[in-house]
Each structure stands twice: as structure tokens, then as C-alpha cells.
Amino acid sequence: MGLSPxxxxxxxxxVGISPEHFRSVAMPLLFDHxxxxxxxxxxxxxxxRIVWMSDKYARKIGVADTASVLxxxxxxxxxxxxxxxxxxxxxxxxLDLMPFGDEHFVVTRIPLHDDAGHVVGAxxxxxxxxxxxxxxxxxxYGRLQARLAETERALLQARRARYTIAHFIGAGxxxxxxxxxxRRAAQLDATVLLRGETGTGKELLAQGIHNLSARADGPxxxxxxxxxxxxxxxxxxxxxxxxxxxxxxxxxRVGKFELANGGTLFLDEIGDLSLPLQVKLLRVLxxxxxxxxxxxxxxxxxxxxxxxxxxxxxxxxxAGRFRDDLYYRLNVxxxxxxxxxxxxxxxxxxxxxxxxxxxxxxxxxxxxxxxxALQLLEAQPWPGNVRQLRNLLERAQLSADKxxxxxxxxxxLLGGAALVEPPAATLPAQPSADxxxxxxxxxxxxxxxxLARAERExxxxxxxxxxxxxxxxxxxxxxxxxGLYAKLQLHRIER
Numbered sequence: 001m002g003l004s005p006x007x008x009x010x011x012x013x014x015v016g017i018s019p020e021h022f023r024s025v026a027m028p029l030l031f032d033h034x035x036x037x038x039x040x041x042x043x044x045x046x047x048x049r050i051v052w053m054s055d056k057y058a059r060k061i062g063v064a065d066t067a068s069v070l071x072x073x074x075x076x077x078x079x080x081x082x083x084x085x086x087x088x089x090x091x092x093x094x095l096d097l098m099p100f101g102d103e104h105f106v107v108t109r110i111p112l113h114d115d116a117g118h119v120v121g122a123x124x125x126x127x128x129x130x131x132x133x134x135x136x137x138x139x140x141y142g143r144l145q146a147r148l149a150e151t152e153r154a155l156l157q158a159r160r161a162r163y164t165i166a167h168f169i170g171a172g173x174x175x176x177x178x179x180x181x182x183r184r185a186a187q188l189d190a191t192v193l194l195r196g197e198t199g200t201g202k203e204l205l206a207q208g209i210h211n212l213s214a215r216a217d218g219p220x221x222x223x224x225x226x227x228x229x230x231x232x233x234x235x236x237x238x239x240x241x242x243x244x245x246x247x248x249x250x251x252x253r254v255g256k257f258e259l260a261n262g263g264t265l266f267l268d269e270i271g272d273l274s275l276p277l278q279v280k281l282l283r284v285l286x287x288x289x290x291x292x293x294x295x296x297x298x299x300x301x302x303x304x305x306x307x308x309x310x311x312x313x314x315x316x317x318x319a320g321r322f323r324d325d326l327y328y329r330l331n332v333x334x335x336x337x338x339x340x341x342x343x344x345x346x347x348x349x350x351x352x353x354x355x356x357x358x359x360x361x362x363x364x365x366x367x368x369x370x371x372x373a374l375q376l377l378e379a380q381p382w383p384g385n386v387r388q389l390r391n392l393l394e395r396a397q398l399s400a401d402k403x404x405x406x407x408x409x410x411x412x413l414l415g416g417a418a419l420v421e422p423p424a425a426t427l428p429a430q431p432s433a434d435x436x437x438x439x440x441x442x443x444x445x446x447x448x449x450x451l452a453r454a455e456r457e458x459x460x461x462x463x464x465x466x467x468x469x470x471x472x473x474x475x476x477x478x479x480x481x482x483g484l485y486a487k488l489q490l491h492r493i494e495r
Contacts, residue, residue, distance in 0.1 A: 161220035165208035170346035186212035196337030199387030218263025241295035368404035
């Protein structure tokens with residue numbers, strides 16, 4: 001099909017025009033249009049010196065004579081310009097904000113090439129002298145930024161420690177002492193080892209120490225080592241590089257150490273950590289830097305570690321199941337959290353607090369207990385400690401048909417096999433019918449108290465026999481020296 005005169009226009013654009021001819025015709029038209037529509041144009045050579053500037057641009061930046069800026073380096077006239085970088089890289093910058101005084105110009109920068117493809121300079125266009133023309137785009141960007149900030153706030157809130165030391169309920173001597181030690185530990189930015197039975201409130205104290213420390217505004221991240229499969233512990237703690245192992249995410253995974261950066265990392269059940277990972281944990285604690293799994297990049301850290309365990313770490317060290325160097329690194333500040341059976345004087349306070357909390361969470365009225373029910377609770381050994389007590393009270397709240405609840409109902413919930421009856425009150429001798437006195441029922445000491453008293457007497461006897469030499473006393477008692485120190489602290493034996 002042939003071309004007709006209607007296929008031509010006044011600019012010489014012909015249907016089926018060759019690419020070379022199109023560029024030769026279209027480029028001047030494009031430049032003329034941009035120069036006319038934009039707020040100013042400037043061109044530089046390969047040395048980033050100004051070779052041309054439009055009068056409109058000159059007026060905008062306060063230059064009276066355009067010729068006065070020719071030959072000058074672009075930064076001397078426009079300090080915020082990046083035209084030199086466009087000349088150097090040969091890559092365009094299609095949309096950018098350039099500061100100029102108190103204003104920001106929306107600019108486009110493109111490189112200029114010769115026929116051989118070499119960069120010979122660059123052109124800069126001021127598209128708008130105000131960012132208002134980008135309002136729809138900026139609004140969308142603002143909404144995305146707000147959503148990102150909200151997500152970050154939610155994540156930070158999720159990593160905040162909820163409890164303070166005051167949440168460790170109790171006013172007895174054992175509770176007051178552990179709270180005193182926790183407040184002291186909060187003032188020192190050293191590694192803390194919390195020791196105590198399961199359910200005694202070790203994580204609560206860890207959060208309290210964090211919230212009272214200089215790191216309170218940083219994250220609090222908790223990891224239960226016993227709950228993480230062995231093959232995932234390293235990735236959980238130290239993170240992974242993209243595709244570090246088969247089945248790994250294509251994206252990098254941030255480890256708990258990095259999540260806790262600037263704050264506190266709580267490692268619960270640290271005694272369950274395998275020996276190979278103990279080596280890596282020791283290195284992180286010593287160097288304060290982490291290397292994600294599958295990566296060769298080392299990242300600096302600023303993390304305080306609080307570890308917790310219910311096992312005897314000294315026995316594990318002696319058995320070769322826990323590294324002694326890691327033990328000493330963790331055992332800088334050691335706090336022994338007392339068991340509930342050592343805090344009999346706090347039972348009533350704890351019961352009152354737990355019943356109010358359970359009622360608030362369930363939307364029910366607080367359950368009340370009779371005096372004999374409270375005495376029954378005070379007599380129990382509580383192997384599961386506060387966690388077990390709370391579980392019992394939750395079941396009592398759900399199953400109670402009346403309030404106050406008496407000892408008979410609580411006894412059924414405790415279970416006959418595990419039930420320990422409260423000691424009977426000691427009564428004065430009563431005369432019998434024939435005038436003879438009937439001896440009072442003897443008061444029985446709780447087994448835990450009896451064992452604690454016997455242990456304390458044995459330690460004192462060993463220290464006396466060894467003239468106060470603790471190393472020798474520990475050997476005579478058949479325990480480690482660190483184990484003896486823990487027991488000395490428990491029984492408050494200072495000399």
C-alpha cells in the first residue's frame with residue numbers, strides 16, 4: 001500500500017519512518033516541549049561544568065546573567081545537584097527532590113551520549129518548583145509510611161516487657177530478698193543467671209530487671225530453649241541468610257539476638273542447650289557480634305542476656321554436658337528464685353492476687369476461700385510452685401458452685417494422693433474423766449522445712465570441721481564449690 005500526502009505532517013513524521021530519522025526529528029521536539037513546560041533546564045559537559053542554562057532556570061535561582069555561570073562546576077551554582085553522578089554513571093535519575101535554599105525542586109536528570117555511545121554530558125530539568133504536583137504520589141507514600149510505622153509500633157509493643165519487679169507478689173523475707181537482688185541486678189549491665197524450680201517466676205523477674213534497667217526502652221525478647229527443636233535452635237538464635245539450608249526461606253531470617261539488639265534477650269532453660277550450640281553462644285556473648293547461619297557477614301550487637309534454668313548446672317558441668325567456660329560467662333550475677341514452699345508466708349497474698357486476676361480475665365466475680373481452705377493451701381508442698389497454684393485456683397473458679405469455697409472442695413481438686421493436711425493446732429493438755437491429763441497432739445514439722453533445717457546444719461558442721469575452708473567443705477559434703485555457694489546464699493550463711 002502506497003503512502004499518500006496525508007501520511008506526512010508539518011514536522012516531517014512519516015508513517016513507517018526509520019528509527020534514526022525518528023530520533024533526529026523527535027528529540028528536538030521532546031527537548032523543546034520539556035524546556036517549555038518545565039521550570040528550568042541546565043546542561044553540563046563530561047567534567048560537570050555548566051555549558052548551558054535556560055533563562056527561566058537562571059531567574060528561578062536568582063542569576064541575573066546566564067553567561068556568568070557558564071564554565072562553572074555545577075555544585076558551585078546548584079549545591080544539591082547530582083548531575084555529576086549522572087555523568088559518571090551514565091544512568092538517568094528520572095524523579096528526585098533537589099534542595100535549593102528553603103525549597104525543594106522536583107527534577108529529572110538524563111545523560112547525553114555521542115554517536116559512539118560515550119557520555120558527553122547530562123541534562124537537568126526542573127519539572128516542578130513545588131512538590132504539590134506530586135501530592136497523589138506523596139499521599140500514597142505517606143499512607144504506606146504510616147502503616148509501616150504502625151506495624152513497627154505493634155512489633156515493638158509485642159516485644160515490650162509487661163511485668164515489673166513489683167509483680168513478684170509477696171512481702172515475706174524470701175520474696176523481699178529476691179526482689180532486692182533483682183533491683184540491684186537491674187542497675188548493673190551484666191549477664192544474669194536466674195536459678196529456681198519451674199513455675200517460680202523466673203521470666204517475670206527477668207522482665208522486671210529489664211524494665212528497671214537502662215535498656216527499658218529497648219526490646220525484651222524471650223526464647224525457651226527447651227521448646228525449640230535442636231535442629232532449629234541455631235536459626236532461631238542467630239538468624240539465617242537467604243536459602244541457608246534446604247527448606248529455608250528465600251528471604252533472610254532475623255535471629256532473636258538481632259531482634260533483641262539494644263535490649264535484653266531472655267534465654268529460658270539454658271541447661272537444655274546442646275554442646276555445639278553452647279560454643280556458638282559463648283562466642284556471641286564474648287564478641288557481642290553474630291554471624292547468621294549461611295552468611296559470612298558478622299553483625300555487631302548490643303544485647304544483655306538473662307539466662308534461667310531449673311537444673312543443677314554444676315552437676316552438668318561435672319558430667320561434661322555443659323561447658324564450664326559458658327557457665328562462668330552466664331553466672332556473673334546469680335539470683336536464686338525461692339520455691340513456693342519456702343514462701344509459706346506469701347500464700348495468702350498470692351491467693352488474693354491470683355483470684356482477682358482470674359476473675360478479671362474470666363469476667364466472673366472473685367472466688368472467696370474459707371479459713372480452712374487457706375490453711376490447706378499453706379500446707380501443700382507445691383512442686384509446681386506459683387504456676388501450680390494458679391492452675392488450681394482457675395479450676396476452682398470454674399467448678400465452684402458456691403462461695404466461699406471450703407477445704408473439702410479444694411481437697412478434691414488437689415487430689416487425695418497429693419494432698420497434705422494442714423498441721424493440727426497444738427492444744428493444752430486436757431484432764432480425762434478420771435483426772436489424768438491427756439497429752440496434746442504433737443505438731444508435725446513440714447518435710448520441706450525439716451530437710452532445709454537438716455541441710456543447713458550439715459553445711460554449718462562441715463564448715464566448722466574445715467575451719468571455714470569452703471572448697472574443702474564442699475568436697476566433704478560431696479557437692480561442687482559453686483553448689484555450696486548457692487546453698488550458702490539459700491540458707492543465708494555468710495560466715
